[in-house]
Amino acid sequence: MNRQSQSITALFCLSLLVLAPQSRPASALQIQSSFDPRCDLVLSGEISQGDAERVRLALSAIDGRPVVCMNSPGGAFMGGLELSRLFMSEGIGTYIRAADQCYSSCALAFLGGSVWGDFRYASRELEPGGSLGFHAPYLTLPEGSYTQEHVAEAARTSVVIMRTLLSERLALNISDKFIIDFFLDERPQTRHIETVGELAHAGVYLAAYSFTDNPDVHDFQNACEIAFDVYRTYFSDPVASYYPLFELEESDFSRLLPVETMELQGTDWHVVSMTHDWGMPWQNASCAFTGERDYTGRFPAIIWNNEIGDQPSFQTAVRVLRLNIPEWYFLGKDTRLIELRSSQTATTPD
Numbered sequence: 001m002n003r004q005s006q007s008i009t010a011l012f013c014l015s016l017l018v019l020a021p022q023s024r025p026a027s028a029l030q031i032q033s034s035f036d037p038r039c040d041l042v043l044s045g046e047i048s049q050g051d052a053e054r055v056r057l058a059l060s061a062i063d064g065r066p067v068v069c070m071n072s073p074g075g076a077f078m079g080g081l082e083l084s085r086l087f088m089s090e091g092i093g094t095y096i097r098a099a100d101q102c103y104s105s106c107a108l109a110f111l112g113g114s115v116w117g118d119f120r121y122a123s124r125e126l127e128p129g130g131s132l133g134f135h136a137p138y139l140t141l142p143e144g145s146y147t148q149e150h151v152a153e154a155a156r157t158s159v160v161i162m163r164t165l166l167s168e169r170l171a172l173n174i175s176d177k178f179i180i181d182f183f184l185d186e187r188p189q190t191r192h193i194e195t196v197g198e199l200a201h202a203g204v205y206l207a208a209y210s211f212t213d214n215p216d217v218h219d220f221q222n223a224c225e226i227a228f229d230v231y232r233t234y235f236s237d238p239v240a241s242y243y244p245l246f247e248l249e250e251s252d253f254s255r256l257l258p259v260e261t262m263e264l265q266g267t268d269w270h271v272v273s274m275t276h277d278w279g280m281p282w283q284n285a286s287c288a289f290t291g292e293r294d295y296t297g298r299f300p301a302i303i304w305n306n307e308i309g310d311q312p313s314f315q316t317a318v319r320v321l322r323l324n325i326p327e328w329y330f331l332g333k334d335t336r337l338i339e340l341r342s343s344q345t346a347t348t349p350d
Helices: 003-015 051-059 077-090 105-111 148-167 176-183 196-201 217-230 327-331
Strands: 030-033 041-044 067-071 093-096 101-103 114-116 120-122 124-126 131-134 254-256 260-264 267-276 282-289 299-306 319-325
Touching (some): 051 077, 067 105, 077 105, 077 114, 093 105, 101 105, 105 131, 148 176, 176 196, 196 217, 217 267, 217 282, 217 299, 217 319
Parallel strands (some): 041 067
Antiparallel strands (some): 030 041, 254 267, 299 319
8 A cells, every 4th residue: 555545544544533433334324214203214334425415315205304313333424424414404303212322423413413493403312221422533544654744634634623523513502511521532432421411511302201200499409500510601701710600519618598489570480599608719500490391391491690709699690591401400410321211112113
């Protein structure tokens, strides 16, 4: 193999990113119609560049808002990116069933799951028992000699790959923390979404799970901790670098306040707050919940911050964010997905 061929091979391996599977599957991507009520198509096998056009053709025969079930160990980075962009532009939902796995480029494609209304909403769901995994970019070089130019070219390619991911993060509805923890993890092993908190940072909805209890104060505190963890950058002070902090553990300088009630536009809201003393680098954080579902099946929430040392008050909030949170936020950020049992009853085979 000449040096030019070696360079091309090196760049190809790099472009697989973390999105390359740990063991290469033998079959190309399979696109199958589904009789499963959870999805219209099932994608399985290795993802390659150009597969998005095949998927687009298969989706053109489906009416309504299609959903694609994904079960793939990965493949080419560009193939996953093309699928992700297809799902975003066309409003295609993505789904991972309890017995399925989606790694590497499949995971990137999965993140593109969307639905269009007044604007684009993330629409990607993972059942408890399903597996979703990412890992950081790495470079695989076959044996041979390489010039400085070849290595520099490969390094530039890795920068382009990460720039693409960072520039797409808002469109993908994923947090900065998710990018750091999953796409910039220095370890070569695949990292799986394992907890409710990680699922929230990835902007993925927990499917086939039903929260049957009426939420109480502890549930509200769980949800508030996740909300501030995910949306922290929205509240950060750009000058002082302060941000609000809500945690379930108190300290000598940080305290959880008893639940209060506030009335807003004729509705009673349950308020949970954490305060921090002067000298601490965190702003006070508060969340309010009605405890009732809205028409989407989610729970309306209002979260806001007050300056360090101030009393938590919606009227003197520094910044306010309104959310519709899913029921599984009440479980707490450290709840492991493997511990949850699916309530999905659909068993129709593909």
